[in-house]
Amino acid sequence: MAFGNPFTRWVYDHSPMFFRSFMATVYSRGRGQRKFGPKFEEHLADLERTQWYAAAELRALQEEKLRRVLWQAERHVPFYRGKFAEWGVTARQLRQRSDLTRLPIVEKSTVQANPATFRSALYLEPSSVEIIHSSGTTGKAIDVAVEAGYLKLEKAFLWLQRQWCGVKPGDRTAYFTGHPVVPVARRRPPFWVFDGSEKRTFFSLQHLSKDNLPAYAAELARFNPLLLVGYPTAIYFMALHLCESGITSVRPRGIFTASETLLPHQREAMERAFGCKVMDLYGQAEYCGMIMQCEQGSYHIAEEYGVLEILGRDGQPAPAGEIGEIVCTGLNNLAMPFIRYRTGDTAVPKTGTCSCGRAGALVERITGRLEDVVVTPDGRFLSRLDFVFKEMPQVLEAQMIQEARDFLRIRIVPRPGFSEADKARITRNLRERAGNEMRFEFELVDHIPRLPNGKFRYVISKVPLEFGTARQTGEVIGAAGREA
Ligand SMILES: [Zn+2]
Incomplete structure (x- = not known):
C-alpha cells in the first residue's frame, strides 16, 4: 500500500498480517470516500446513459467539453495563455475536434521542464486539488494535479467497463497491480493484503515466483474474487500455474487488464484458466485519453474522456490498419489540462x-509504448513481436533488446524442452518480418527483471526512433526512458 508517510509505512511493513489488513482497510476507507459516494454513483449513472449515445450526439457532447477545456486553458493556464497567442489562434476559433490540428503537439519534456505552468490558476488552493504521483514506467514521472473529487469520475469510467461483464462496485476484487503490499525481503506467505472497505485483496508482484505460485493459487481460491484486475504478465503467470495444476475453482466473471500491452497468447491462457473474458483498458497517468475493450472484444475510444488522435509518421491521422502514435486531449480535468499531448504510446486505428x-471510434489493437517498437535496418517499425513466439510453450517469457539498428539480443526464460531447434525457429520467424540484415543473439536467463513498479518491458531499444512531427523538429521521442 502506498501510505505516503515513511512512519506508517514502517509500522505497516513490521506488523503481523491481521494488523496490515486493518491498516489497509482504514487507509482505503479514507481514500474510498474520495473515490466512491453519491458523486461516484451520479457519474456512473451518467456514463451508463451516454454510452448509448448515437455518433452525432456523442460528437456534440465531446466537442462541448472540448470547447470548455480550450476556453479555460486559454484564460487560466499560464502555458496555454502564452502559447495560444504565439500559435496565432484563439480558443473561440476552435469549435470542433478537427480544429485541434491547428495546435502543435505538446511534448512530455515540455511539461516536465515546468509543470507548474500547466496548472490552472482556478485550482491553486490546496483544498481544490489532489496531486497524483505516478510511478512512471520510464524516465521522470509527472505529478498531475486533478480537481478535488476528480477520482470519482475516473473510477466511474473504470466501473462502467467492469459492469459490462456483470459485476458491480464493491464486488470482491483481486488486484495484481504492483502495489508494494508486503516487504520485498519477505520469504513466506502471506504475500497479499486484504482491504475490507472495498473487499479487495492486493497481491504482491515482487513475490510472484514459481515457488510461491501454489500459495497465491490457494489464497485466490479461498478469496474467490468476482473480478481480477492487473498487469497481463502477472495474471498470465497465475493462469499458467492454474492450468498446469488442474485448478479450476477460481471462477471470476471478468479479468480487467491494463498498464502493459496484452498479448494474444496471454489472453488465451487467462480465458482458459479462469473461464471468463479478458477485457483490456488503455489509459495513462495524465488522465487525457482512454480506450476500453467491450464485451464483444472491440476496443472503443472513450470519446467523453478525451479526444484521442492516432497519428502516423507524417503527423496525419494514421490509416486504418497501420500503427500510429497516440496524442490526447483530456476533457475532464480542468485543474491541469493536457491538450494534444504526445503520450508516447501507439495503437492501430480501425474503421x-x-x-x-x-458509437465512437474503434481501435484494432493497442501496440504499446513507442519504445516497445523494434525498428528494422530498412526503417520499418515492428510492434507486438509476440508472433515470434507463437505456439512455443517452451518459452515462458521473452524480451528483446535492440542494441543497434541491425542487432537484436533476445532474452529468454526457457521452460523444459527448449532447444536449438527453437532458437532456429525464432530466428526464422524474426527474419520473415525484420529482414535478412538483422543479426540475433540469444541469452537464456532464469528471470527477466521488472521495472520498479512491477511492469514488464517487452522491448528495450537503444536505437532512437523517428516518429510523427518529432522527426520534423529533430527531437528524439522517448529518449528519457530509452536506457530503461
Ligand atoms: Zn463494442
Missing part, C-alpha cells in the same frame, strides 16, 4: 462499428 451498439 467500422461494433455489434455492442456503442
